[in-house]
Amino acid sequence: MLSIADLKSGEKATIEDVSTEIIPLKLLEMGCLPGNTVEVLKLSKFKDPLYLNINDTFLAIRRDTAKLVYVKPIQTTI
Amino acid sequence: MSQIKVALIGNPNTGKTSVFNKLTGLNHKVGNYPGITVEKKVGQLKLEGGVKVNILDLPGLYSLNTNSLDEEVAVEILVNDKGENYPDVVVVIADIDNLKRNLLVFTQIKDLGLPCILAINMSDNMHKKGISLDIKQLEQRLKTKIALISARKNSGFNELKELIANYKNLSIEPCTNASRVDKNYFGGLKEKFPQKNIYKLWLILSQNLYANEDEKNTIQSQLEDFRIKSNLELKRLQQKEIIARYSFINDTLKKTLTKDIKQATGLRARLDRVLMDRVWGYVIFACILLLIFQAIFTFASYPMDLIDESFAQLSEWISALLPDGQFTRLITEGVIPGIGGVVIFIPQIAFLFLFIGILEESGYMSRVVFLTDRIMKKFGLSGKSIVPLVSGTACAIPAVMASRNIENWKERLITILVIPFTTCSARLPVYLIIISLVIPNETFFGVFNYQGLVLLFLYVLGFVVAVVSAWVLHKVIKTKAQSYFVVEMPDYKPPILKNVFFTVYDNTKSFVVDAGKIIFAISIILWVLASYGPNDKFSNAEQYVNNEITAQSLDLSDDDYQTRIESFKLRHSFIGYMGKAIEPIVQPLGYDWKIGIAIITSFAAREVFVGTLATIYSVGSEDEDTIKNKMNKEVNAITGEKIYNFASGISLLLFYAFAMQCMSTLAIVKKETNTWKWPLIQLVSMSIFAYIVSLIAFQLLK
Numbered sequence: 001m002l003s004i005a006d007l008k009s010g011e012k013a014t015i016e017d018v019s020t021e022i023i024p025l026k027l028l029e030m031g032c033l034p035g036n037t038v039e040v041l042k043l044s045k046f047k048d049p050l051y052l053n054i055n056d057t058f059l060a061i062r063r064d065t066a067k068l069v070y071v072k073p074i075q076t077t078i
Numbered sequence: 079m080s081q082i083k084v085a086l087i088g089n090p091n092t093g094k095t096s097v098f099n100k101l102t103g104l105n106h107k108v109g110n111y112p113g114i115t116v117e118k119k120v121g122q123l124k125l126e127g128g129v130k131v132n133i134l135d136l137p138g139l140y141s142l143n144t145n146s147l148d149e150e151v152a153v154e155i156l157v158n159d160k161g162e163n164y165p166d167v168v169v170v171i172a173d174i175d176n177l178k179r180n181l182l183v184f185t186q187i188k189d190l191g192l193p194c195i196l197a198i199n200m201s202d203n204m205h206k207k208g209i210s211l212d213i214k215q216l217e218q219r220l221k222t223k224i225a226l227i228s229a230r231k232n233s234g235f236n237e238l239k240e241l242i243a244n245y246k247n248l249s250i251e252p253c254t255n256a257s258r259v260d261k262n263y264f265g266g267l268k269e270k271f272p273q274k275n276i277y278k279l280w281l282i283l284s285q286n287l288y289a290n291e292d293e294k295n296t297i298q299s300q301l302e303d304f305r306i307k308s309n310l311e312l313k314r315l316q317q318k319e320i321i322a323r324y325s326f327i328n329d330t331l332k333k334t335l336t337k338d339i340k341q342a343t344g345l346r347a348r349l350d351r352v353l354m355d356r357v358w359g360y361v362i363f364a365c366i367l368l369l370i371f372q373a374i375f376t377f378a379s380y381p382m383d384l385i386d387e388s389f390a391q392l393s394e395w396i397s398a399l400l401p402d403g404q405f406t407r408l409i410t411e412g413v414i415p416g417i418g419g420v421v422i423f424i425p426q427i428a429f430l431f432l433f434i435g436i437l438e439e440s441g442y443m444s445r446v447v448f449l450t451d452r453i454m455k456k457f458g459l460s461g462k463s464i465v466p467l468v469s470g471t472a473c474a475i476p477a478v479m480a481s482r483n484i485e486n487w488k489e490r491l492i493t494i495l496v497i498p499f500t501t502c503s504a505r506l507p508v509y510l511i512i513i514s515l516v517i518p519n520e521t522f523f524g525v526f527n528y529q530g531l532v533l534l535f536l537y538v539l540g541f542v543v544a545v546v547s548a549w550v551l552h553k554v555i556k557t558k559a560q561s562y563f564v565v566e567m568p569d570y571k572p573p574i575l576k577n578v579f580f581t582v583y584d585n586t587k588s589f590v591v592d593a594g595k596i597i598f599a600i601s602i603i604l605w606v607l608a609s610y611g612p613n614d615k616f617s618n619a620e621q622y623v624n625n626e627i628t629a630q631s632l633d634l635s636d637d638d639y640q641t642r643i644e645s646f647k648l649r650h651s652f653i654g655y656m657g658k659a660i661e662p663i664v665q666p667l668g669y670d671w672k673i674g675i676a677i678i679t680s681f682a683a684r685e686v687f688v689g690t691l692a693t694i695y696s697v698g699s700e701d702e703d704t705i706k707n708k709m710n711k712e713v714n715a716i717t718g719e720k721i722y723n724f725a726s727g728i729s730l731l732l733f734y735a736f737a738m739q740c741m742s743t744l745a746i747v748k749k750e751t752n753t754w755k756w757p758l759i760q761l762v763s764m765s766i767f768a769y770i771v772s773l774i775a776f777q778l779l780k
Binding site: 028041056057060061062 | 145178179314316317346444448452455564
């Protein structure tokens with residue numbers, strides 16, 4: 001399954017599931033929950049950390065945390 | 079007249095601090111909760127009719143599920159209804175842009191059965207962002223009263239104050255039903271404790287709250303059946319809770335909030351593109367650092383010189399005014415320079431916090447964290463460590479204070495511990511004089527001056543050692559707290575000057591009051607050690623010097639005579655004997671007892687080095703050239719070699735680069751970590767490290 005860490009800059013996805021046991025609760029509280037949309041706004045050098053828009057909250061998380069959030073990319077038709 | 083106790087709570091970046099400042103103005107106090115390092119901000123407000131309101135600004139949090147000491151304190155206060163800080167009414171600050179997320183903590187507090195007011199900040203932006211809100215319906219659904227406020231435009235505060243005054247009319251009904259989360263678990267709780275608030279019980283069960291041990295133990299024993307067995311199960315329930323709350327909030331907002339999608343997010347995207355660019359981001363950050371560095375280094379030197387002079391003049395003036403004697407000297411040589419030694423740091427601290435305040439307020443600081451996190455992470459630091467480390471090159475004191483906004487305790491502690499390795503401005507006078515003595519003033523390739531290169535090398539060395547020791551500490555220090563990195567990227571906003579002012583004011587004040595006491599005390603102890611001697615060679619110094627002069631038939635001017643006496647006294651004061659005592663220890667490093675004294679006094683502050691040597695070498699003025707000449711002429715009585723040669727000079731430079739010689743920094747580290755353990759570890763380990771490095775350098779080079 002894909003995680004946020006697999007997304008490219010500018011890509012949007014729907015959150016499918018999270019690794020409940022190890023994910024920081026704070027991330028869930030900020031809206032990182034199944035069903036919500038996530039967009040990767042920017043990747044920094046070495047792709048870590050990631051700058052995201054999750055459910056209209058703008059935040060940065062480290063790559064190892066991003067791997068804990070499983071997503072399904074939203075196909076955008078250009 | 080009774081007081082209303084208000085707790086101010088809300089997510090970070092909602093303008094909670096602005097609201098607090100607006101409500102209380104200068105009428106507030108910043109301190110610590112007893113026994114811990116969490117900052118406590120309390121302010122007063124008087125309502126119409128003379129009712130006094132006590133406002134407690136709780137640490138910002140995203141929910142009542144805690145993962146830092148700050149958050150535990152906040153939740154503890156809300157849960158412990160017998161505590162002295164337990165509020166009569168809670169004001170939850172939300173901001174209009176992030177209402178959905180801000181409401182999470184609101185619904186939690188509401189479930190605790192506390193009267194709650196929802197203050198929606200930045201409401202002046204509503205129209206601009208195309209947001210409209212059905213306040214009536216929202217109040218009904220959330221079972222609360224809402225105040226639309228704007229700290230920036232100063233609107234809505236009268237309504238908020240009125241709601242606070244009439245807090246008794248607020249509903250204390252919860253707006254969500256906790257049993258919705260998990261029927262079995264919460265249903266069981268309700269059955270067993272029908273009289274209690276089950277959400278409160280849940281928090282006691284799930285959070286690590288520490289205060290009120292007695293009550294905690296009785297409750298805990300009753301709750302034993304409900305203890306959650308595994309961490310995973312706990313997390314599952316917490317996740318369910320969050321999902322249940324968000325579904326309630328989504329439902330509620332769907333019916334009450336409409337948002338025109340063509341909102342203006344353009345500014346954020348445009349600024350982010352430049353400020354967070356993989357190349358330009360770093361260039362711009364470097365320029366901003368340079369500006370801050372300049373300000374702290376150069377601009378601050380004007381007020382600092384002024385303070386220095388004023389205190390010297392004050393001393394002179396008082397010593398002329400009062401009759402000569404021990405008391406007068408205690409005042410003019412101990413107390414006044416002691417106070418001066420505290421006040422002198424104010425300009426640098428104020429400048430640093432001025433910039434930090436602006437950068438934080440504008441939203442730029444989070445971008446810097448984003449840019450630097452990856453590099454700092456490798457060394458056990460966080461992106462948030464960069465500002466303290468860079469500020470350390472001006473002065474470690476404000477730098478240690480600036481590390482407060484690192485939430486992760488381990489990363490914060492490591493940052494604090496390594497800051498003193500960075501080359502602070504107090505090392506500069508020492509470096510300059512030693513370099514000019516032992517490094518040739520020549521250039522190679524016609525451009526690079528050796529002296530300049532050595533100075534640059536010392537700066538780089540300080541930073542490298544700081545980072546490397548951070549890495550070592552990262553491997554050594556073990557903490558239970560799980561490390562996480564979730565940084566909100568707030569909107570860009572022009573800073574509110576009042577908030578910046580309070581940042582500067584509060585931090586400066588806390589330095590002057592708290593660290594000041596310790597610096598002041600140690601200055602007086604040092605003065606006593608330098609002003610008294612164990613035998614009559616100190617008290618009858620004139621006689622001994624007179625004898626010397628007659629014996630050697632010297633012809634001295636008045637000034638030279640005075641300084642000779644001073645120097646004789648210093649040699650036979652307690653501190654002089656201490657210098658002699660440590661001579662065997664410093665000899666392997668290439669120093670004599672005079673440098674030994676200078677090193678002891680330097681533990682008060684490094685810059686004292688030059689002044690101490692000036693006194694010891696009987697130099698009347700602190701004119702650099704004269705001291706330099708004297709130092710240059712110093713020879714070893716046995717070997718006839720120069721005392722300040724290449725080997726001992728390098729050894730001395732390295733010693734000053736690494737040794738923890740600054741009581742002000744130790745004082746502030748004690749304050750920030752709330753124990754003497756860490757400053758003592760710093761003092762001992764850094765000084766031993768400095769000793770070993772200097773020893774090796776001298777033995778190799780001599």
